Amino acid sequence: MIRNQLLICAGGACITSGEKSVKDVLVEELARNGIQDEVQIIETGCMGACDLGPIVVVYPEGTFYQKVNVQNAGLIVNEHLVKGRTVGGLLYTEPTSERKAQTSGDIPFYTRQVKRVLRNCGVIDPLSIEEYIARDGYFALGKALEMTPDEIIKTVQDSGLRGRGGAGFSTGIKWKATKDATGSPKYVVCNGDEGDPGAFMDRSVLEGDPHSVIEAMVIAGFAIGAATGYMYVRAEYPLAIERFEYAIGKAREYGFLGKNILNSGFDFDIEIRIGAGAFVCGEETALLRSIEGKRGTPSIKPPFPAQAGLWGKPTLINNVETYANIAPILINGADWFRSVGTSKSPGTKVFALVGKVQNTGLVEVPMGTTLRELVFDIGGGIRDGKKFKAAQTGGPSGGVITADYLDMPIDFDTVKEIGTIMGSGGLVILDEDNCMVDVAKFYLGFTVDESCGKCTPCREGTRQMYHIMERICDGKGQHSDIERLSKLANVIKDTSLCGLGQTAPNPVLSTIRFFEDEYRAHIEDKKCPAHVCKHLLTYSINPDKCVGCTACARQCLVHAITGEVKKIHVIDQSKCTKCGSCYEICRFSAIRKE
């Protein structure tokens, strides 16, 4: 008889924080107490709160233990399970009220979320198809196979679901176009090439609830008339590949994939194709070329993949999060889906909250939630009591949302008005210590590396922009540089073939729009207000604080610091390479960085 269940988060982030060794301790302690048959340990997908990991939840109580490690994991068994006493030290303490949260229901990070896409992540064992079925899994498939393809497509269209990969195109229209296209065979493709830096919702869905994507792909195949599906996933996600592959095998075993699915006479199967570190392959036409065994370079649209995709045949391509929305829509209906979100962007969106925010992780909220709610209510505000400066959205294709727009509801259309995009949902939170010129330069550097080279404006233009950004950060900026950047940016946007080039200048344009003063400080005053750009910094020693401990002088590789023991030290500016190691080592805060 099982009396308790221990759910351990085995998402990618918790594994790096030591989930496996915590599990080993739990298994060992259960055996030592002779209760291994009464307590079941289940490794789940991502629970979302990455910075609290490893997380262990004890059921039926739902007690939420966070930051569990090998030293204290035994307490969960010996105190909670054996003696019936909650382990207070492992509970989450709400920072403002200092109240201890017993369950995830007491933690603001969780209470404000609406879990639809992530409905099973962190709840079930992703390797167990039975647990997926117990949560209404494959029910939508059964229902769909009794509907006509047109009825399915109409439901998806009525729901107003828009592609979660970033472009926000109507999923229903895409399905209809692929179904109506002439040519056979047709293909279903899932874009799991989640390349936007800072977005990891697709990874979590593939790792935590792989069957939800398989089920939706089968439904899509039935709706458009395809018998083959391809899951394209990045090699950077080995765990997602492993779990998805396992899930495919199980689905075949249970008759949800393969010949004559659920006795309907419909055949469908899925193959995994792996990407290997090319960002541009997230662009749909490039991804299709990559599946075909070619270089992943984009092609001109039209023809759209719906008309001529894989091997020139009609192909439906949606992203992981989009597919994860399909089964609940078919079960609950289009109106249910529209019950949350905004009228033009119905449903929920999963955001990856990362950077300088207190609570990092994955959060699913209704479309139209404000940045303030995301950063302050759910995210718990900025780390170390610093000031919020901006949120970088849409990765290298996006821009920034500043403090002035904290109360703007976020959906596909609103953020476009201020020059950024929602993208796939990465929200990198920046604080006062981040230099916006450096951030823009960084994202631009990313596209310079990832440009496939096909279009000259993207390949050469971004490089020229990067050179200008570099000289601004090096203190060699010229007065006309801002104008030059804007001009070049618009040429690149207008003349590049694919989304990568068309959006590559966005981080620069967006930061110029909102932080022109920071650009001017770099160019005119040769100062980096956030003290990030190395060449614009001056390190000096505050004579009031220096105790003459000699630590900095010994640390300095170029011997730029002189001074005797217990005497005030001095930095020779002509020798200083601005490496910052003196600043790091000084225990008396005597090094000034200006």
Added chain:
Amino acid sequence: MELDNVTRPAGQAQPLSDEDKRFLRELVETNRIEHHGRLSYMDIMFELEHHYGNSLPGPVLGEVARLLGTSPAQLNGFVTFYTMLSTEPRGQHVIRVCTSGPCHVTGAPAILSSLRQLLGVDIDETTSDGMFTLEASSCLGICGVSPALMIDDDAYGNLMPEDLPRILDAKRAGGAR
């Protein structure tokens, strides 16, 4: 550290043995059957890398191109397009430091410079003992615990420069894969 235990990546100049040729033929044929004629080039490349010490030697690619019915130039174009594949010899373990946005703003540059110092190599270089190749990677998708890196298939997060020697030592002690 014992240098004898290090598997040397197959050199570019080494000619293919009959055994190599048989291995390649079987690899391509198995792939052809598994994928119903729509071959998965990437699976072939990863299996080749696994077999030939984390790299794709020129003569091997030439033979594989022949088996795939494509030209060596086409296949080379494919291989060099994808940053995770390498035609250059690499070490036993490939360290991929995430240099994406979230990791950049939370300290990836410091991690990278520490690794450069500890290993004595720059990005895309291999340590002289053939143990590690250092690479910069695009987003690893564990941004919640940034800065992060991956060694082979194992990910490490919430890194501080002082954590690195322990991680490297553990990998070294683990020996060959």
